[in-house]
Amino acid sequence: MTQNGKVAPFAGEEFLAYIPPSHIRASRTIVASSVILFVIIFYVIPRYIKNQKQSTDTNVKENEETRKSFQENRKESEDVFHSSESEQNKETDMKELLELFFIFPKALYAILIFSLILFSPQNHETARRIFQSPMLRPHECKTIIEMAESVATRKYREAIATKNELENQYFKNMDDIHHIDKLLQWPEGWSKDRHGSYPTTDLNLATDFDQKSKRYIQTVLDARVSPLLERIYGITQEAIRADDMFLVRYDGNGQQHLARHRDGTIISINILLNGDFEGGGTKFFLTEQLQEDVARPRIGEGIIHNSVIEHEGLATTKGTRYILVGFLNVDRMDSRTGKSTNVGIFSTFFCFHWMSHFLSNRVPEFISTLNIHEFAKQILIDFSFVPKIISKQFNTVVDSLAPFGVVKLVQEDNYEKYLDALDRSYEANTRGSKDSSNWFEGNRNDLMHKGRK
Ligand SMILES: O=C(O)CCC(=O)C(=O)O
Numbered sequence: 001m002t003q004n005g006k007v008a009p010f011a012g013e014e015f016l017a018y019i020p021p022s023h024i025r026a027s028r029t030i031v032a033s034s035v036i037l038f039v040i041i042f043y044v045i046p047r048y049i050k051n052q053k054q055s056t057d058t059n060v061k062e063n064e065e066t067r068k069s070f071q072e073n074r075k076e077s078e079d080v081f082h083s084s085e086s087e088q089n090k091e092t093d094m095k096e097l098l099e100l101f102f103i104f105p106k107a108l109y110a111i112l113i114f115s116l117i118l119f120s121p122q123n124h125e126t127a128r129r130i131f132q133s134p135m136l137r138p139h140e141c142k143t144i145i146e147m148a149e150s151v152a153t154r155k156y157r158e159a160i161a162t163k164n165e166l167e168n169q170y171f172k173n174m175d176d177i178h179h180i181d182k183l184l185q186w187p188e189g190w191s192k193d194r195h196g197s198y199p200t201t202d203l204n205l206a207t208d209f210d211q212k213s214k215r216y217i218q219t220v221l222d223a224r225v226s227p228l229l230e231r232i233y234g235i236t237q238e239a240i241r242a243d244d245m246f247l248v249r250y251d252g253n254g255q256q257h258l259a260r261h262r263d264g265t266i267i268s269i270n271i272l273l274n275g276d277f278e279g280g281g282t283k284f285f286l287t288e289q290l291q292e293d294v295a296r297p298r299i300g301e302g303i304i305h306n307s308v309i310e311h312e313g314l315a316t317t318k319g320t321r322y323i324l325v326g327f328l329n330v331d332r333m334d335s336r337t338g339k340s341t342n343v344g345i346f347s348t349f350f351c352f353h354w355m356s357h358f359l360s361n362r363v364p365e366f367i368s369t370l371n372i373h374e375f376a377k378q379i380l381i382d383f384s385f386v387p388k389i390i391s392k393q394f395n396t397v398v399d400s401l402a403p404f405g406v407v408k409l410v411q412e413d414n415y416e417k418y419l420d421a422l423d424r425s426y427e428a429n430t431r432g433s434k435d436s437s438n439w440f441e442g443n444r445n446d447l448m449h450k451g452r453k
């Protein structure tokens with residue numbers, strides 16, 4: 001967003017090989033179509049029906065009179081009478097059909113509006129695609145890996161000290177001991193138990209990295225990733241808040257892969273930091289449609305996708321593979337300032353997977369904070385499965401309609417120029433802007449175990 005609240009044009013636009021949809025144009029089209037449909041369904045058609053009805057009524061009257069004259073004059077032809085009767089039936093059918101339409105205009109309108117929303121970019125064009133694009137330069141990737149390895153060394157030293165302390169304590173907390181033992185296992189200093197059911201070998205950027213390192217990473221993400229997210233999904237940069245930012249490590253002789261799962265937020269990013277390994281890559285699935293696709297980015301390239309798309313980390317068979325992963329939310333209110341993030345309704349309440357996430361996470365959280373009787377609270381929580389099931393069904397519908405697969409946004413010979421353009425724009429317009437994304441301050445480490453599902 002720029003100062004005057006308008007969405008700035010995307011600085012890398014001229015280098016895009018795939019042009020994402022224009023969200024502004026799409027939402028204007030939907031609003032205009034809704035108004036036009038409203039006028040047609042609630043004003044034009046009822047008026048037409050009324051006119052039709054009036055003319056039918058006059059016809060019926062005329063027919064009735066003719067009938068009477070037939071009856072008075074029975075000697076006249078029987079055939080004429082029969083043809084007049086069938087014509088009258090036809091007119092009654094037409095009248096009934098029009099009346100039926102007149103009974104359900106609201107339902108018809110709702111179905112048409114639903115279809116417009118179903119085919120809006122957030123639920124269709126960008127919903128099941130995986131966008132691959134350059135994000136970091138090789139020297140930046142190297143710097144981040146060095147930062148990570150030095151953090152791991154520090155955490156290993158701290159773990160040894162904590163282990164000694166714990167051993168001298170009389171009452172021992174078994175969870176702490178387990179966590180420390182994991183840190184002491186190879187690769188030393190890397191967490192192995194942050195994400196409950198789908199654990200990765202990783203470091204938490206928000207809590208493990210120092211301020212300077214975080215500022216460095218924040219700058220590159222603000223310059224290269226936030227504008228891209230804005231361009232692809234039509235969300236404002238300040239609406240982006242990471243729930244979890246972390247660095248994953250796979251080893252040919254350690255944790256090689258990550259089983260098939262979904263991430264627990266709205267959008268996921270995954271940036272490859274090195275190339276000296278064998279295997280790796282991220283495989284995506286659209287289960288019901290039996291479709292699959294694999295992203296194998298180069299160093300510094302990242303992938304962005306809706307967290308709801310199933311995927312797995314393919315086995316690294318030799319060497320070490322480092323990736324920077326972010327599980328991102330789209331917030332309507334900036335938790336840092338309490339102000340609106342100006343994100344549109346089409347990227348939130350009318351976006352099925354945002355809505356489904358909102359209903360499964362935020363609603364129960366909100367209910368639990370209500371100041372009402374425990375029993376009433378429990379009933380509300382018990383019934384919150386209904387909207388959840390409905391919104392899940394919407395996601396299934398999107399699965400069957402939305403285009404799927406990995407899309408390369410920029411051609412390889414344009415990588416440098418593309419990154420330069422984004423950096424120039426960042427330097428010129430937004431450096432230090434309060435509207436930047438919330439990469440580290442909003443991380444929800446209390447929810448870590450829910451990171452993947
Ligand atoms: O290894 C990969 O590329 C996938 C990582 C992933 O899906 C995750 O961290 O949730």
Ligand SMILES: [Fe+2]
Nearest residue numbers: 262263311452
């Ligand atoms: Fe994942």
